Amino acid sequence: MRFSHEPARMSSIELTSSQRAILTALVNLYTEREEAVKGEDIAAEVDRNPGTIRNQMQSLKALQLVEGVPGPKGGYKPTSNAYKALDVQQLDSAAEVPVTHDGEEVDANVEEISLTSVHHPDLCRAEIHLRGSVRDFHEGDHVVVGPTPLSKLVVEGDVDGKDDTNNVLILKIDRMEAPAEQPAH
Structure with missing residues (x-):
């Protein structure tokens, strides 16, 4: 937990509100589950069509904010750049604040x-x-x-x-x- 905004290190990346919402949902779900997140789960979280999520993931991959994980347990994982782009601290064990x-x-x-x-x-x-x-x-x-x-x-x-x-x-x-x-x- 932090009490003040730190300057974003990735300020050169401008995300659309849709990209930001999708990336935020991915980071939240990934943090919760600690495994690759399926596009359908992200779609449900941001109330969008799974096809829209797949299309947006291509642009987020090109920005090196997301990586695809193939296979039956596959899905998407945020890169460390995703946390920086969202100005989210990535902590190994964040203190729980209920x-x-x-x-x-x-x-x-x-x-x-x-x-x-x-x-x-x-x-x-x-x-x-x-x-x-x-x-x-x-x-x-x-x-x-x-x-x-x-x-x-x-x-x-x-x-x-x-x-x-x-x-x-x-x-x-x-x-x-x-x-x-x-x-x-």
């Missing part, structure tokens, strides 16, 4: 928490960047994020918006809490 959606823990991990509009006296929002789909989240749903590994930060609020392409939830914060550290004796 996400609860309307009281149920979901299979997603928090990649970044950005606080926005903290200067506003009555309204504070947080952008929650997930490694996992935000498709099942809807405006008004209650979400609890955390605790984070180091500070034990917990952010709680209601979904105020979302960005499906970049897997971002925008929360209207109800509560934010990080327990104070005990002084050393």
